[in-house]
Amino acid sequence: MTTVHNFEAHAIDGRPVSLMEYHDRVLLIVNTASRCGFTPQLAGLEALWQRYRARGLVVVGFPCNQFGGQEPGSEQQIQDFCSTRYGVTFPLMSKIEVNGAHAHPLYKWLCAQAPGLLGSKSIKWNFTKFLVGRDGRPIRRYAPTESPDGLEADIEKALG
Template structure:
């Protein structure tokens, strides 16, 4: 089956409960692969600020922890949740720890990367905090490099709200 939108994917929350992306239908999303021990980890604060700023207009950040880049997300679900809440006040949804590249990549990330390739058409995620902007119909409308500051994406989010 070929997915028509990100809303066609089944995912799980960090606590293991179901998080079908269909539950977000009609919202603008920013999907991010995250890590707790990365140089970009302080972006959690800016991602939370975006989430807070636009949630009432139909926007959500969704983070997916990943340990594929330098082993920078070694913790279990409890450690990740505690770290994110304690250090950055994260309240946006966090998915379970997944692979975002390679043969074991989650089907959602296969869809994201094939729909929105990176520089020079490469599909692979290169590092933590790669961001994908999704419109209300579940279509990928933007891909942002790890170094892209979340606040610089605000104008693109506003255009979709």
């Protein structure tokens, strides 16, 4: 059976990352953008990472420029913006596509496993969030409008 641990990505510095590195961790996977109305959620995501990482939560950001061109920068520009403006220290990956023919395989799988509203298999906008259990299986998908602090009860439950 496929789990999130079967996928690979590239860290924002270009280093290959096997998601097996996060085996036995709870993941919050988010497609991010630096010029979006939801960008201030980066602070809330960082707060979740700081609050729960010792218990096994890993927030993983995947920058994406597919929605309104709201992530046009290079990986270095994205990294600098996120760390300087919002104090982001959680793992950021290289920019990817989350929809369409060139969507990252992880996102194709996540969307199939945890469809959105009315069974939609596509990502509607930046800051769609997926909570993934320690077993590597998606627990829940959250709309971009769902603020990070609204996820705490589900995170607590997933952490056990």
